[in-house]
Amino acid sequence: MPRWIDPASAGLVAALALACAAQAQAQVGGAPLSSNDWLSGRVTQPPATPPGTSWRPGQPVPPDALRRAPQPAADPRPVAKTGAVAPVGVTRLSDGNPDAKGTLSATAAGLPPDLWGDATADAVAQALAAYDPRLPATRQALLRLLTAQLAPPAGSADGAEGQLFLARLDRLIALGQLPAARALAQAAGAGNADIVRRSFDVALITGDEGALCETIGHRPGLSPGFGARIYCLAQAGDWPAAALTLHGAQAGGLIPDPTAALLRDFLDDGAVDAADGADIAPPAPAAVTPLDFRLHEAIGQPLATTDLALGFAHADLRPNGGWKARVEAAERLARAGALDPATLAQAYGEQAPAASGGVWDRARAWQDLDRALVADDAAATGDALTRAARLFADARLTPTLAAMVAARLPSGMTPEAQAIAARLRLVAGLPVTGSDGSDMDRWLSALAHSTDAPPPPPPGAPPAAAAYAAALAPPQGDAPAPSSRGLEMIAALADVDAGVAGDQARTAAGLARLVALGQAPLARQAAVELLLPDAASPRP
Numbered sequence: 001m002p003r004w005i006d007p008a009s010a011g012l013v014a015a016l017a018l019a020c021a022a023q024a025q026a027q028v029g030g031a032p033l034s035s036n037d038w039l040s041g042r043v044t045q046p047p048a049t050p051p052g053t054s055w056r057p058g059q060p061v062p063p064d065a066l067r068r069a070p071q072p073a074a075d076p077r078p079v080a081k082t083g084a085v086a087p088v089g090v091t092r093l094s095d096g097n098p099d100a101k102g103t104l105s106a107t108a109a110g111l112p113p114d115l116w117g118d119a120t121a122d123a124v125a126q127a128l129a130a131y132d133p134r135l136p137a138t139r140q141a142l143l144r145l146l147t148a149q150l151a152p153p154a155g156s157a158d159g160a161e162g163q164l165f166l167a168r169l170d171r172l173i174a175l176g177q178l179p180a181a182r183a184l185a186q187a188a189g190a191g192n193a194d195i196v197r198r199s200f201d202v203a204l205i206t207g208d209e210g211a212l213c214e215t216i217g218h219r220p221g222l223s224p225g226f227g228a229r230i231y232c233l234a235q236a237g238d239w240p241a242a243a244l245t246l247h248g249a250q251a252g253g254l255i256p257d258p259t260a261a262l263l264r265d266f267l268d269d270g271a272v273d274a275a276d277g278a279d280i281a282p283p284a285p286a287a288v289t290p291l292d293f294r295l296h297e298a299i300g301q302p303l304a305t306t307d308l309a310l311g312f313a314h315a316d317l318r319p320n321g322g323w324k325a326r327v328e329a330a331e332r333l334a335r336a337g338a339l340d341p342a343t344l345a346q347a348y349g350e351q352a353p354a355a356s357g358g359v360w361d362r363a364r365a366w367q368d369l370d371r372a373l374v375a376d377d378a379a380a381t382g383d384a385l386t387r388a389a390r391l392f393a394d395a396r397l398t399p400t401l402a403a404m405v406a407a408r409l410p411s412g413m414t415p416e417a418q419a420i421a422a423r424l425r426l427v428a429g430l431p432v433t434g435s436d437g438s439d440m441d442r443w444l445s446a447l448a449h450s451t452d453a454p455p456p457p458p459p460g461a462p463p464a465a466a467a468y469a470a471a472l473a474p475p476q477g478d479a480p481a482p483s484s485r486g487l488e489m490i491a492a493l494a495d496v497d498a499g500v501a502g503d504q505a506r507t508a509a510g511l512a513r514l515v516a517l518g519q520a521p522l523a524r525q526a527a528v529e530l531l532l533p534d535a536a537s538p539r540p
Contacts, residue, residue, distance in 0.1 A: 049459070070483045093309050098188040099156075100164035103150035103180070109148035110519070112485065116153040119484035121160045124153055125167030127490045129174075134497040136427070137526040139337040139517075140492055146172055147180055147435070159166070162192065169198050175308035176338030185269070190215055192224070199222035204290035205315050226255045230263055243267050258283060264296035269299075288312075300380070305329065312337055317343070323351050327359050328493050334400045338536070341403040362391050366404075373408050382413030389420045402427035411436070426528055447472070448528045451520075461531075464504045468527040471511040472520070489517050499530040 004045045004236065073233060099121065106113040116124055128146065133139040153164065170364045172181035187197040196212065201224075203209035213232035216223045221230040226249040233242035246263050249255040253261075288308055293315065296303050304329075305312040315321075316329035333339035349367055353360040365388040372380035385405070392401040401538060407426035409421040422437025425445075432445040439458040443465075447454045453473045458467035482488045495510025514523035 001285065012119060062154055083165065097152050097154035097161045098192070099161060099163070100149060101145050101165060101184070102189045103183045103187055104147045105149055109144040110521075111144065111148050112518075113149075113485040114151050114154075114530055115145075115148075115484075115489070117482070118151045118155045118175065119483035119487050121153050121156040121164040121167075123155075124484075124486060125164055126322075127487055128167060128171050131490050131494055132497075133493065134500045135526050135529045136337060137522055138493045138497055139528055141489075141522055142175075143177065143180065145490070146177075147184055150486075162194070166194055166198070169195070172334075173198065173202065174309070174334055176313065176340075178206060178311050178314050182206075192225070193222050198220045200224050201290040201371065202311075204294045205312060207318050209314070214335060227259050227263065231291060231295070241265060258287075259289075259292060259295070262292060262299065265299045266295050294386075308333075310338065317347075323347075324354075324359060327363060331362075331395065331397065333358065335396055337399075338489055341400050345404050362388075362395060362397075365391050368440055369405065373405065373410075378410050378411065378412040379414075381410060382417030385409065385413070385417050385420055389424070398424075406430055423532060428530060429525055435489060444528050444531060448524045464499070464507075465531055467504055467508045468531065470513060470523055471508040472515060474520075474525060475512070475516045485517055488513065492517065492519075496526050496530075 006222075126183070128142075131142060133142050145433075156163070167179055167250050169184060172178075173186065182199065182202050185195050185202070190196055190199070190212075196215070200209060200212050200216075203212050209232075213235050216229065216232050217236060219428065220229065223232075224539070226245065230242045230246050230249070233245060241481055246260065246267065250260050283314070287299055288303065290312075293303055293308070293312060305316050310333070313329040313332050316325045317333075327344075327347045330339055330344040334341060334344045343509075349370065350364045353364045353367075356364075365384065369381065369384035369388045372447070373386045387396070388401065392398055402424040406421070406424040407430060409424070413421065419438065419441075422432045422441040425432050426441060429448065431449050432441050437445075440461055443461070445454065447469060454469040457469060461483075492510045492513035495506045496514065497507075498510070499507030511523045511527055514526075
């Protein structure tokens with residue numbers, strides 16, 4: 001049965017169909033429209049020509065690619081025109097004036113930073129080289145002068161930088177203070193050939209030249225000479241290069257003949273064997289260099305250190321030597337104030353003495369004393385101390401004994417031992433209190449540690465006691481400051497040391513001058529040492 005369609009409804013259906021067709025045509029090649037896009041009115045008409053699925057050469061760049069392409073920089077970097085290496089600028093960084101270097105601050109040394117004032121480096125160097133201390137106190141004062149960080153002398157001429165530093169190094173080495181010299185050289189750095197040469201000498205004696213040989217290998221210009229260069233090449237295992245360098249140096253006359261002969265035997269042990277056991281003639285002690293010393297040792301012909309300069313005694317402290325030689329070297333250095341007393345105490349206690357007399361008796365006495373102190377036995381300590389004090393005094397080692405045991409000695413010993421203990425405390429710079437010691441000992445303690453005017457000496461005091469006490473009184477008024485307090489201090493120290501030879505007037509003047517220069521504690525301790533027997537140290 002046929003259905004009839006209302007004409008109005010038919011028109012409406014036709015209109016909707018045409019609208020849907022138009023909308024479908026509008027979405028060809030585009031994304032489906034969401035309700036949000038439709039409602040918000042953000043619908044855009046698609047391009048007249050839909051974009052292709054791929055781009056081919058000759059076609060316009062797609063808009064999306066144009067948008068994402070990187071934009072050129074506003075200031076593009078310059079492009080190198082060649083592959084050549086650009087020139088490199090080199091500027092040497094200065095370590096500063098080595099004259100101001102040191103291992104001890106001026107404050108810790110008890111010295112003003114401008115101690116040298118308007119003096120010249122040459123004048124200060126000469127004064128330091130000429131001064132020979134005779135007391136433990138003055139020896140420590142010189143050590144502070146040599147190692148303190150002080151401003152360079154203001155009166156030095158242009159080009160004199162480093163002159164005073166080298167003089168300080170040389171003086172430390174001459175005094176046997178090799179550890180202090182090594183530390184001072186390290187404070188200045190290893191960029192100076194003169195400093196490296198002195199450091200290499202110290203290292204050869206102490207047996208730790210490996211690091212410096214490595215430095216010389218990397219920087220041959222710092223080598224102290226051809227001898228050191230050849231020795232370091234051999235130490236590094238490059239024997240052919242060492243032999244070739246030796247041959248060239250000999251041909252050019254660039255190395256002394258005695259050193260060349262030692263190096264030849266060092267590099268070729270067959271040459272020593274071919275000599276039928278004939279030893280190389282020992283050189284004069286004054287002509288022995290640290291390199292010669294080590295070469296003699298390396299070829300089996302070691303030199304005794306007893307006739308050499310004091311610093312060579314450090315070579316006997318190495319563990320590759322005998323115990324007796326090690327103890328004798330430690331005593332020699334300690335007597336000169338060039339060794340920590342603890343090192344001597346350690347050497348004494350290494351072994352049981354193998355004989356009697358001399359160094360063996362002192363080693364045994366120290367072991368007995370140390371054993372009694374550890375056991376806290378006052379009676380045994382008193383007996384051991386009495387014997388040790390006599391033996392150490394005979395060997396001129398009383399200041400060393402004082403530094404080793406003065407602070408450890410107990411009370412309750414015999415009267416004789418208590419008197420010895422009081423004297424050792426005074427030598428070590430420690431106070432004496434209570435009933436320890438005599439009236440003279442307590443007066444000396446007050447003289448050393450009181451900041452007031454010293455009291456009159458007790459009856460029976462040496463004649464010099466009153467003169468020294470008067471010289472230590474605080475100065476009245478302000479004396480004009482010298483142009484160089486450092487040079488004035490060295491001269492005053494030399495005057496104080498004159499008391500060892502009995503020149504009391506000169507000593508009193510030196511003590512007063514030290515007090516005026518602000519060195520009252522030093523002056524007081526030096527006066528105590530002059531008034532005590534066995535405190536002054538003769539030259540080693």
